[in-house]
Amino acid sequence: MTIEIAQNKIQVTKLSLIEATGPDSADFLHAQFTGDCKSLAENQMMLTSWCSPKGRVLYLIRIVKNKSKLLLLVPTDQKTDLLKRLTMFIFRSKVKFIDCSESHSIIVYHGESSLDSTYPNDTIKTKFTDDQYWVITPKQRQKAIWDSLSMETATPEHIKIHDVLYGIPSLPEELSDQFLPQEINLENLNGLSFEKGCYPGQEIIARVKYRGKVKRSLKRYSIKKSKPIEVGSKLIDDEQRSVGTVIESIEVSADHQQVLAVVNIDCNEVRIAHEPASNLTAIATRTL
Structure with missing residues (x-):
């Protein structure tokens, strides 16, 4: 939808x-x-x-x-x-x-x-x-x-x-200190620069980028579900492995939700933990 x-x-x-x-x-x-x-x-x-x-x-x-x-x-x-x-x-x-x-x-x-x-x-x-x-x-x-x-x-x-x-993230206190800035889309939103000097965490953030080891990214998903999805909900793959976290959730209609989630880059099929039938469909975000 x-x-x-x-x-x-x-x-x-x-x-x-x-x-x-x-x-x-x-x-x-x-x-x-x-x-x-x-x-x-x-x-x-x-x-x-x-x-x-x-x-x-x-x-x-x-x-x-x-x-x-x-x-x-x-x-x-x-x-x-x-x-x-x-x-x-x-x-x-x-x-x-x-x-x-x-x-x-x-x-x-x-x-x-x-x-x-x-x-x-x-x-x-x-x-x-x-x-x-x-x-x-x-x-x-x-x-x-x-x-x-x-x-x-x-x-x-x-x-x-x-x-x-x-694809604009929010970060409540309970999700603080969990994600790299490039994992929550800040590079695409022009809130992360790799051309400037030092700042707290800069060495690790740059090392992850230039060694090609960014493992997670912010993705938008749609799901047919009547109950709201709580921020902080965990996502799993087909093998029940934890692969992501919901950081924003909205109700589109009475039986439809959309979320932003930080998810493993190599993971295509995801669902909400403890809800086996809750397949999420990936949707592209708009660009600035």
Whole structure:
């Protein structure tokens, strides 16, 4: 069953906003995250990651460049721990992190709008895909911008559908420190650079790539099933071997689900563990 992104839908996200300022902010984040933070164009958004020394993704972070600042969009339940860990590595770097979550709103919508380049200087508009736009604005401007877009309120499922179609991962705390960034599609999403210098886990991440030993990748699957598939569910092959993990799941219809899962590259036939009849059908994801 095919699914499409619902157009003219809008939502205020539950992400938190952190502002990184100071003359060393770009260099500092460039040396911590897997993406090329220094090459971002003005108001460009990137989904990147911060990894453990073993090269496993601890956090997924959206970054937007705005003038001399870098804005970090992070899950609210991970914000405190992320900030605590980042500040441990500042040392003499001239960088400061400011939590702007209470003063700003982050709006995401699907479908082009009449909101053009004349919006206020303190409001940022960017896009991540051709179907998804983001607006970061002071809370006092939220209603005016919302009204100007004249769209229907989106549900969390609308956003999930977009991410599943494009192969955009999410990483709840229980799946932290399990996957290499290239295993969750970050290289294809431009959130992993092999041209930059060192960052935590870089040696292992690069070694796996250049020795051709990437064993898992992010895949999109369809399944005829009425009950929702839980994130974290294990996938098995015909020989009952564990071959993958579900990282996102959406309900397409009353008896149909689609998932994103990190699965062994050489595995073609997969099913949900403990459900022998649950064959999953692989579907291609869209590209940016």
